[in-house]
Amino acid sequence: MSSDIDITRAIFESYSQRFLQSVSMDVAVVGAGPSGLTAARYLAAAGKKVCVFERKLSPGGGMWGGGMSFPVIVVQEAGREILEEVGVRCRRHGPYHVADSIEATAKIIAGAVDAGATIFNAVTVEDVMASQDKVCGIVVNWTGVLAAGMHVDPLSLEARAVVDGTGHPSEVCRIVERKLGLRTPTGRVEGEKCMWADEGERLTLENTREVYPGLYTTGMASNAVMGSPRMGPIFGGMLQSGKKVADLILEKL
Numbered sequence: 001m002s003s004d005i006d007i008t009r010a011i012f013e014s015y016s017q018r019f020l021q022s023v024s025m026d027v028a029v030v031g032a033g034p035s036g037l038t039a040a041r042y043l044a045a046a047g048k049k050v051c052v053f054e055r056k057l058s059p060g061g062g063m064w065g066g067g068m069s070f071p072v073i074v075v076q077e078a079g080r081e082i083l084e085e086v087g088v089r090c091r092r093h094g095p096y097h098v099a100d101s102i103e104a105t106a107k108i109i110a111g112a113v114d115a116g117a118t119i120f121n122a123v124t125v126e127d128v129m130a131s132q133d134k135v136c137g138i139v140v141n142w143t144g145v146l147a148a149g150m151h152v153d154p155l156s157l158e159a160r161a162v163v164d165g166t167g168h169p170s171e172v173c174r175i176v177e178r179k180l181g182l183r184t185p186t187g188r189v190e191g192e193k194c195m196w197a198d199e200g201e202r203l204t205l206e207n208t209r210e211v212y213p214g215l216y217t218t219g220m221a222s223n224a225v226m227g228s229p230r231m232g233p234i235f236g237g238m239l240q241s242g243k244k245v246a247d248l249i250l251e252k253l
């Protein structure tokens with residue numbers, strides 16, 4: 001009888017404590033894809049209080065499925081080095097390296113958690129907090145509440161930096177474009193262009209930057225914002241972008 005209640009108490013008290021500890025953080029990463037998780041690992045390893053917010057039940061984003069659901073990913077040299085930091089076994093294949101996408105995704109998640117990042121799953125970021133033309137936090141709601149279309153107001157969490165790691169839709173940047181006037185060099189959030197792996201990989205890294213005061217992009221969102229090509233199931237750019245955005249934030253904080 002009482003053990004059922006103890007289980008409820010253990011879960012509710014632990015989660016409440018975790019949530020309360022996260023109402024004010026150094027970095028909020030939106031989206032637990034390979035870029036966001038990699039950014040979180042480096043930031044946490046550098047001693048920053050970093051939380052990752054993932055809409056879905058499972059973190060990992062688009063990496064589980066490899067290419068067309070063949071569970072294999074391709075990386076170049078720099079990506080291999082980042083994968084090996086978290087113990088992923090890579091194998092040379094022609095000019096590339098390949099890894100099992102399930103092993104890689106699981107170890108990237110574990111790497112972020114082991115470094116000290118907190119991952120909130122099943123939580124959607126639906127808005128940002130802004131003050132004096134600077135993004136200074138995120139606004140979250142339960143994914144289940146949003147999926148059910150219930151009119152429930154969200155909660156706000158403060159962050160010194162926010163990272164848009166939402167992948168192809170670049171959701172946070174689109175919100176900031178609409179509500180705060182984020183502008184790219186071309187004047188608007190462009191959306192990604194057609195497949196061109198080499199160029200897409202190169203530009204993912206180049207496009208990783210602070211796009212609005214307090215708001216950074218990483219991974220596919222960086223290319224979507226700047227109108228650069230997609231690159232298919234080659235993931236080194238995502239990992240390098242996560243590392244770069246962590247470095248950019250560490251320079252500032």
Ligand code: 48H
Pocket residue numbers: 030031032033034035036053054055056059060061062063123124125126165166167168171195218219220221230231232233234235238
């Ligand atoms: C909370 C959210 C929200 C939100 C979205 O798509 P991802 O894997 O992102 P990246 O950039 O780390 O990696 C991209 C890669 O997976 C990919 O798609 C590639 C390389 N494509 C190339 C090609 O040509 O197709 O992960 C983003 C995550 C997902 O898990 C979403 O559920 C989550 O962000 N997310 N979480 N609040 N508003 N929006």
